[in-house]
Amino acid sequence: MKSIIFEQTGKPADVLKLADVPVPEPGPNEVRVKVIASPINPSDIMFVQNLYGIRPQLPSGIGFEGVGRVDALGEGVQMRTGMRVSFTSVGTWSEYAIAHQRGLIPVPDAISDDVAAQLFVNPFTAYAMVQDSGVPEGGWLMLTAAGSAFSKVVIQLCRMRGIKTIGTVRRDDLNDELKNLGLTEVVNTENENLPARIKQITDGNGVACVLDAVGGHTATEAIKCLAKGGRMLLYGLLSLQDPTINAGLLIFRELTVKGFWLTDWMRRVDSHTRQDVAQNVIRLLSSGQIQLPVEATYSLEQIAEAVDHAHRPGRWGKVLVKI
Known part of the structure; x- marks a missing residue:
């Protein structure tokens, strides 16, 4: 499968590269997701530069959130394949990614792929911080x-x-x-x-x-x-x-x-609070009360151009990587 990886930390446009890697297999309580789209967030850029709260284990994949369809189930996972989900992982700028089942959010039909790709990091952080x-x-x-x-x-x-x-x-x-x-x-x-x-x-x-x-x-x-x-x-x-x-x-x-x-906030709060935030975020996005505009989309092959665009000042919307 095609995946964006980096073997050393540094400026994303310089160190990120498209590679052919084996399709991953889900372990216990994990699922494999066939990725549809993933945003380029500031946290992704900082991760590549080794400036984020978690450190990359080189060589590393890149991308922390995305939208896709459940493709394969690990041991202990009770859900159906084919479901469209918003998910978190490390390595979402890829054709396939592995995610823990607790990090999956089923996406209703009213939410587009472009919005669902951004469902977790910014909306959850914004909702939690306003609280x-x-x-x-x-x-x-x-x-x-x-x-x-x-x-x-x-x-x-x-x-x-x-x-x-x-x-x-x-x-x-x-x-x-x-x-x-x-x-x-x-x-x-x-x-x-x-x-x-x-x-x-x-x-x-x-x-x-x-x-x-x-x-x-x-x-x-x-x-x-x-x-x-x-x-x-x-x-x-x-x-x-x-x-x-x-x-x-x-x-x-x-x-x-x-x-x-x-x-850390997600680890700190109880499951009821996490579910409450998820339900409210999905409701606001489904109804159109919260807008998540997209300025541009790029393919995996265009990753250098994509990260350069995402770092450009004066953007009015998110830059997505579409698989």
Whole structure:
């Protein structure tokens, strides 16, 4: 079968290659999935560069989520082949992938392949982080990197819950789209002072929570935007730079700064919570209340072009690898 692998870590466009590898066989409690499509997420790019929370065992496959049809069952699996499922694994940029049966989500007909391919990482993270943010109806939540696919899901969720949102951008070409999704205010950090602008927007109070994917200077400035008792949830480090934490702010404003990783969140919560999130995400996607746009699709043979496109600034939708 055809599969994208890498034998050394580095820049994805340089180290990823298309290879012919044996078709894998599912072990106990596993299934083999014939892959239809898989997105290119920031976590995939970081994994190839050895900058993610789990380290690649070289040579390694790549791709953490996708949509496909169950092709073969391992011992102990009670389900039918041919089912269309959203699934998580390591190595979804491939014709076939192995997934644990607990990581499978049956996909209803109302959800397209393009949406189902993205069903897990961004929607689940967004839903869980909005829950963890603790921002009430009418409160303020701020997002850095507001133009990302993840942030767009958060904006739509907050709109439905009556939570006001502020998004930071470095370009203004997506502002109208973000406002149409429900973003309340946009701040361009290239030409505006972020803390001063937030103070103006919130009548001097600050925001209840910041969801930060950037780190570095952006996160350093975003911490200053928190209201007393506010919290920042860090879920990415796009700048590859650590923020500077002002201890005085943490002490005298009683702020909380913590990390968020979906993998650990899924392990931490009980099965009822996981099922509740899955049901709500599927309901919102099936009804069209949450949109997951796709900007471009590529074949396995076009992987270098695909990862280059996924890293390009100013995208309005996800880049998919279609098998």
